[in-house]
Amino acid sequence: MSSHDAHGHDGGGHHVAPRNLLLGVLIILLIMTVLTVYTALYVDVGAVGNLIIALFIAIFKSALVVGFFMHLHWDNKFNAVALLYCLLAIGTFMLFTITDIGSRSKIEPVRNEIIPSTQVRDAINAWKEEHGEEAYEARMAVHDDDHHGDDHGDHEGDGHGDDDHAGDDHGNDEDH
Amino acid sequence: MTTAPTDMTGDGASQTYWERYRHQPHWRNNDDEYTAAKLGMWLFLTTELLLFSGMFVAYTIYRILHADEFARASHYYLDWRVGAVNTAVLLISSFTVAMAIRNAQLNQQFWLKINLFITIICGLFFLVAKLALEYWPKYQKGEVPGGFFSYPGSHGYVPSDYDPLFLGVYWVATAIHGSHVLIGVLLLGWCLWRAQKRHFGPRHFTSLENVGLFWHLVDLIWIFLFPLLYLVG
Numbered sequence: 001m002s003s004h005d006a007h008g009h010d011g012g013g014h015h016v017a018p019r020n021l022l023l024g025v026l027i028i029l030l031i032m033t034v035l036t037v038y039t040a041l042y043v044d045v046g047a048v049g050n051l052i053i054a055l056f057i058a059i060f061k062s063a064l065v066v067g068f069f070m071h072l073h074w075d076n077k078f079n080a081v082a083l084l085y086c087l088l089a090i091g092t093f094m095l096f097t098i099t100d101i102g103s104r105s106k107i108e109p110v111r112n113e114i115i116p117s118t119q120v121r122d123a124i125n126a127w128k129e130e131h132g133e134e135a136y137e138a139r140m141a142v143h144d145d146d147h148h149g150d151d152h153g154d155h156e157g158d159g160h161g162d163d164d165h166a167g168d169d170h171g172n173d174e175d176h
Numbered sequence: 177m178t179t180a181p182t183d184m185t186g187d188g189a190s191q192t193y194w195e196r197y198r199h200q201p202h203w204r205n206n207d208d209e210y211t212a213a214k215l216g217m218w219l220f221l222t223t224e225l226l227l228f229s230g231m232f233v234a235y236t237i238y239r240i241l242h243a244d245e246f247a248r249a250s251h252y253y254l255d256w257r258v259g260a261v262n263t264a265v266l267l268i269s270s271f272t273v274a275m276a277i278r279n280a281q282l283n284q285q286f287w288l289k290i291n292l293f294i295t296i297i298c299g300l301f302f303l304v305a306k307l308a309l310e311y312w313p314k315y316q317k318g319e320v321p322g323g324f325f326s327y328p329g330s331h332g333y334v335p336s337d338y339d340p341l342f343l344g345v346y347w348v349a350t351a352i353h354g355s356h357v358l359i360g361v362l363l364l365g366w367c368l369w370r371a372q373k374r375h376f377g378p379r380h381f382t383s384l385e386n387v388g389l390f391w392h393l394v395d396l397i398w399i400f401l402f403p404l405l406y407l408v409g
């Protein structure tokens with residue numbers, strides 16, 4: 001297959017990825033993950049802007065994985081052609097999905113809705129029937145402690161709130 | 177399936193599997209066999225990408241139509257810290273499997289097994305974290321997709337009409353990804369077992385290489401799932 005000799009090592013004729021290169025790629029990937037989280041939590045350039053940043057970082061990360069971890073950079077180019085053709089197909093799905101859904105409201109402003117589910121109302125009513133209206137009010141009450149967390153926005157306070165609601169629910173499960 | 181080479185010398189009996197490995201008779205040489213197997217794996221990986229692309233298209237539709245409800249549900253139901261740790265674990269495991277292939281190419285049998293072992297541990301960590309911190313609590317609370325949804329809300333959070341939809345996308349996408357992680361762990365275990373029997377070396381590491389490719393694909397999918405599900409802005 002590949003004819004290049006890999007740094008004097010015997011790799012059975014196949015390219016051997018240099019260790020420091022692989023390690024460097026891993027470090028960049030981890031830094032990029034931190035960057036993804038950081039930009040999502042602390043940088044606000046609008047919902048669409050943040051989505052574009054996140055996708056750009058994800059595409060960059062996957063290019064590193066495909067190019068170096070998966071050896072495509074040194075590989076038979078036919079494998080790259082197979083992958084690129086697949087990505088072209090996925091791009092087509094995405095492009096026409098986005099142009100369709102994104103422009104539908106201009107044509108059919110009223111029907112641009114999926115009919116809301118009744119699951120949520122059923123769930124709330126079922127809970128109320130089982131535990132009573134007051135228990136539901138108590139369950140939904142926001143304590144001062146939690147309010148502090150809520151003030152911080154959805155981001156860093158989120159984990160806090162999540163823990164609370166986890167504990168709360170475990171209590172309820174014991175009631176059953 | 178392999179026959180000993182004809183030029184077997186006195187120490188031929190002590191040759192390991194990879195040293196005496198000979199391609200199947202319908203190939204011209206080992207390289208042709210390796211290249212074809214790898215192309216086959218890449219073609220399989222493209223079908224895997226197309227499988228996941230269906231889920232990403234569904235995600236795109238629902239998110240465009242219900243952007244606010246999706247952002248709210250993502251913040252409430254998912255903890256980005258679990259997703260971030262799992263992302264790091266999968267990236268590290270991708271690195272170790274790439275190193276394992278390098279070890280096989282350089283006949284570093286000990287490090288080959290170590291790196292495969294670390295990869296398997298990372299895969300198991302991912303699965304256990306997913307089950308223990310996400311799936312099981314969510315299942316108990318009724319935060320499940322579509323018609324099975326029975327979560328009444330808590331602490332001022334009233335579920336929106338589209339929460340069952342968000343959870344549907346979340347569960348289906350992550351569960352299909354998770355099943356790939358599970359299959360990947362089993363395949364890596366098979367590779368470790370074969371590495372123990374010295375099946376992989378500079379002249380032969382086709383299965384290891386292809387399992388590695390599969391594992392990287394699992395990592396790739398997660399690179400996209402993590403920001404799209406856990407960090408909806």
